[in-house]
Amino acid sequence: MSALTIADVERIAALAHLDLTADEKARFGKQLADILDYAQQLQTVNTEGVPATAHVHAVAGVERDDALRPSLTPQQAVANAPDAAADAGLFRVPRVIGG
Amino acid sequence: MADLSPASARTIRNDVAARKVSAVEMCRDALARIQASNPRLNSFLLVDVEDALARARKVDERLAAGEAPGALAGVPIAIKDNLCVRGMKTTAASKILATYVPPYDATVIERLEAAGAVIVGKTNCDEFAMGSSNENSAFGPVRNPWALSRTPGGSSGGSAAAVAAAQVPLALGSDTGGSIRQPASFCGVVGLKPTYGRVSRYGLLAFASSLDQIGPFARSVDDAALALGVIAGPDRADATSSREPVPDLTAALTGDVKGLRVGVPRTFVSEGVDDGVKAAFDAALAVLESAGARLVDVELPHAPYGVPAYYLVCTAEASSNLARYDGVKYGYRSKAAADGLQAMYTHSRSEGFGAEVKRRIMLGTYVLSAGYYDAFYLKAQQVRTLLRRDYDRAFDAADVIAMPTSPIPPFGLGEKTDDPLQMYLADIFTVSANLAGVPAISVPCGFVERGGDRLPIGFQLAGRPFDEPTLLRAADAYERLTRWPTVAPPS
Numbered sequence: 030m031s032a033l034t035i036a037d038v039e040r041i042a043a044l045a046h047l048d049l050t051a052d053e054k055a056r057f058g059k060q061l062a063d064i065l066d067y068a069q070q071l072q073t074v075n076t077e078g079v080p081a082t083a084h085v086h087a088v089a090g091v092e093r094d095d096a097l098r099p100s101l102t103p104q105q106a107v108a109n110a111p112d113a114a115a116d117a118g119l120f121r122v123p124r125v126i127g128g
Numbered sequence: 129m130a131d132l133s134p135a136s137a138r139t140i141r142n143d144v145a146a147r148k149v150s151a152v153e154m155c156r157d158a159l160a161r162i163q164a165s166n167p168r169l170n171s172f173l174l175v176d177v178e179d180a181l182a183r184a185r186k187v188d189e190r191l192a193a194g195e196a197p198g199a200l201a202g203v204p205i206a207i208k209d210n211l212c213v214r215g216m217k218t219t220a221a222s223k224i225l226a227t228y229v230p231p232y233d234a235t236v237i238e239r240l241e242a243a244g245a246v247i248v249g250k251t252n253c254d255e256f257a258m259g260s261s262n263e264n265s266a267f268g269p270v271r272n273p274w275a276l277s278r279t280p281g282g283s284s285g286g287s288a289a290a291v292a293a294a295q296v297p298l299a300l301g302s303d304t305g306g307s308i309r310q311p312a313s314f315c316g317v318v319g320l321k322p323t324y325g326r327v328s329r330y331g332l333l334a335f336a337s338s339l340d341q342i343g344p345f346a347r348s349v350d351d352a353a354l355a356l357g358v359i360a361g362p363d364r365a366d367a368t369s370s371r372e373p374v375p376d377l378t379a380a381l382t383g384d385v386k387g388l389r390v391g392v393p394r395t396f397v398s399e400g401v402d403d404g405v406k407a408a409f410d411a412a413l414a415v416l417e418s419a420g421a422r423l424v425d426v427e428l429p430h431a432p433y434g435v436p437a438y439y440l441v442c443t444a445e446a447s448s449n450l451a452r453y454d455g456v457k458y459g460y461r462s463k464a465a466a467d468g469l470q471a472m473y474t475h476s477r478s479e480g481f482g483a484e485v486k487r488r489i490m491l492g493t494y495v496l497s498a499g500y501y502d503a504f505y506l507k508a509q510q511v512r513t514l515l516r517r518d519y520d521r522a523f524d525a526a527d528v529i530a531m532p533t534s535p536i537p538p539f540g541l542g543e544k545t546d547d548p549l550q551m552y553l554a555d556i557f558t559v560s561a562n563l564a565g566v567p568a569i570s571v572p573c574g575f576v577e578r579g580g581d582r583l584p585i586g587f588q589l590a591g592r593p594f595d596e597p598t599l600l601r602a603a604d605a606y607e608r609l610t611r612w613p614t615v616a617p618p619s
Binding site for chain 2: 057061063074080
């Protein structure tokens, strides 16, 4: 398998909302290529007609009563935010529109 | 050899229940032990003396008021720092969560406290539980109490070291691909990964949701069973927690393994295993056999594919789970926030995450991306199915399955940090239990000498889903016949 190019690494980083240094791009590119190369051995396993396991227990649609129960207050919910309008119980982010 | 063992969790509980000692006294004892050895071990990231004593005082008050003593009354316990404790800083050993104070308790914490356990602090780990050596902590590695130049294993290295150094009799960790069992093996203590779904994950900072499971560290199988009995059981806050009833795990420890079928995947365990580990493993099998267990050959044909399947599945899930760390709701926000929302997301994550976490997010993002999904992620999930079927078949012939926990003894700090793939390969014997969802335990099975250090080795047993009673019975029977020391001598 061919090594990951710097452009590949940059594309993945952008999808993951990561900004890598030049050194990280080179290092991760090589390390990820090594790992993916190693993972290629899975291709030798015959999986024709084998269903995928996303989860080991076949539980689906677990339901509970739709009953009221205590939850966090808005103030508690925003207490850890790096920039919150705590009194209003709101998160604050940089301006998105009309900046 | 001199008995270095401090009291077990069960002894402490019984003494506190009988009012022979108080929870506060036991808490002070643990705090003193932590204070004495933490500077060299770095096993705890947070110890709040006043908070711990207040928690202990509450237990004593409940007993004084006539409340029936809980199963862990007055037992000091350490909590891996990826488990939320209300009001107690919980960082996942990451810079991105360095100031996070959870507004709620994980379900396991509620259950521990209801049973009278006293939380004394938060233990160090690999960042977001990603690693096998504890070297990925943003707050420095933990040192192995048996050999300070070596890793305690990971990711729950702090919890394992805390129990091995007798700072506490019990600790909780989490195990996604071996993160309880491998450090238990490296530190010479007992580490139990329950069946997937046995313990609620509510309040565990998610790494790979289909694999993560919380479990105990202890210095005996009996104490591990005691702790699991407290934290196990269905929880409305975790839809993946199982409604299977929790049996009496202590009653299961009969010491009797006559006729028990111990499956040994000979082909799988024959390659790439350190000679000392292999010898300790073979000796452990012989002990069980001498007690009347029957060794049977089993095959796990897809187990050799466990590492690649695991690292594709867990990183895919991690890339999704860790998308929530974006500088908005909690944790670190970059100064670059002034450059707009996208810059805030990207810079907060890039400055807040360490190298291994970035690497795994990148790998997971790649295997989920268009054009690679079928070849990598879907393929890994199909192999996961085949591996589960291997276990199902093996459990037709055997009641438990034995393997070494780690193919190698504890290695030196810094020895593998430059080569992530080499680090991953050492997870070969632990990842398959997570992929298959079966319970597994590591118990001490002896020591090897390496470079002048006396290093613990772990013996791993896996059981049928939700058959912790048989698994614990086998592990306990082995322990009764061997009694390896589980407390590292003070260095």
